Amino acid sequence: MKFRVLILINAAAVAVTVSAINYYFQKDLYAMSVAFLATFVTSFIVFYYLIEKYIYSKIKLIYKLIHNLKLGRDLRDALGEHTSADPINDVEKEVKEWARLKKTEIDALKVQEKFRRDFLSNISHEFKTPLFAIQGYIEAIQDDDLEDKEMVRQFLDKASRNVDRLSYLIKDLDEISKLESGELPINYSRFKINDLIKEVIETLEIKAKQHHIKISFKQKYDEPTTVNADRQKITQVLVNLLDNSFKYGKQGGTTSVTLFDLDEQVLVEVTDDGIGIEEKYLPRLFERFFRTDASRSRQIGGSGLGLAIVKHIIEAHQQTINVRSTEGLGSTFGFTLEKVKQVLPFPALPILKS
Incomplete structure (x- = not known):
């Protein structure tokens, strides 16, 4: 009124x-x-x-x-x-809308604050573990005064592995930070995803044998599939997913890579027959530093950022990644890529003779 x-x-x-x-x-x-x-x-x-x-x-x-x-x-x-x-009615609408937006903003800030606290707690723990280990080995060497050469060599090797773990952690943190801020651009190019998968499998064959795991590549179609993506970053995605399948696979198990044609996209799936993941953990699997079994994961190694980096790379391509798993039977990670449609050449016209 x-x-x-x-x-x-x-x-x-x-x-x-x-x-x-x-x-x-x-x-x-x-x-x-x-x-x-x-x-x-x-x-x-x-x-x-x-x-x-x-x-x-x-x-x-x-x-x-x-x-x-x-x-x-x-x-x-x-x-x-x-x-x-009629500013009286308008101010009522504006205040209600403003209050709704502020509530949404406050809820988002609460979620971010919880995420920040969890992240700081996780990163602190991840850094302290190798640092304390390095400190312990160095103090043991100092106390021994270099008398037991074999023990010194073993401790230095262990300290070196923990230094490598710190390096991987810092490198992965830097990479995921740049991915989130957009500092690492996606350099699109056209390449055959079939050939890239074969290259990655050949590169990781020795590592697969060390874990007593056989890798297989199942092509749904014989024709090569061309995709439009960042070749280097998709290589990183495949390496991370395959390496993850080795760590959590079983002795004498199998890891398979499969391609599926989805018309405008191609689906790449990496499947293992390892320990699997409990259903309650699946929604959090791509979070930074999230581990389903912290003690076992730290024995296996890794920065705890591999799947988070994979998710950021795929989402930076504006594609999707998902996981399905059954505890005790294995896991399947699948991601999509933009497929380049093949342009069929026009058939040659017959030449008419006069």
Whole structure:
């Protein structure tokens, strides 16, 4: 309801009340009419002045302030000064919308704060473990005064492995930070994903044998599939997923890579028959430093960031990655890539002889 209409209704209500009281005591229609008109005009002027000065102007100021804060100065200047015929209703809508947005923002900040605390706790723990190990080995060597050469060599080897673990951790943290901030651009190129998978498998054959795992590549179709992606980063994705399957595979097990044609995309799946993952852990599997079995994972090694990096790389390609797993039977990680459609050449036209 508009501002002036509201005042008219209030003034009329007061005037009717006063004129009714006047008629009750004087029983004079003329006096009642005069009282009605005088009261109506007086009430309108008084209400208009009081509401305009003490209520309406304040509401209008609050409305403009909230409106300008929501738009921002640059956008407000571009659109021009906003005026409203009914700022009372508008300010109600603006305040409700503002409150809703602020609640959403506060909820998001709470989630981010919890994520920050968990991240700091995890990273602190990840750094302390190898640092304390290195410190312990160095102190043991110092106490021994280099008398037992064999023990010194063993301790130095162990310290070196922990230094490597710290290096991997720092490198992975730096990479995931750059991926999140967009500092590592996606350099798209067209390449045959079949050939890349074969190259990665050949590179990791020795590591697979060390874990007593056989790798197989299952091609759904004989024709090579060309994709549009960053070849180097997709190589990293495949290496991380295959390496993960070795770590959590079983002795004498198998890891298979399979391609599926999805019309405009190609689906790449890496499947192992290892220990599998409990269903309750699947939603958190791509979180940084998340481990389903912390003690076993640290014995196996790794920075705890491999799957998080894989997820960021695939999402930077604007594609999807998923996982399905059954505890005790194995896991399957699948990701999509943009497929390059093959343009079929036009058939040669027969040459007509005259």
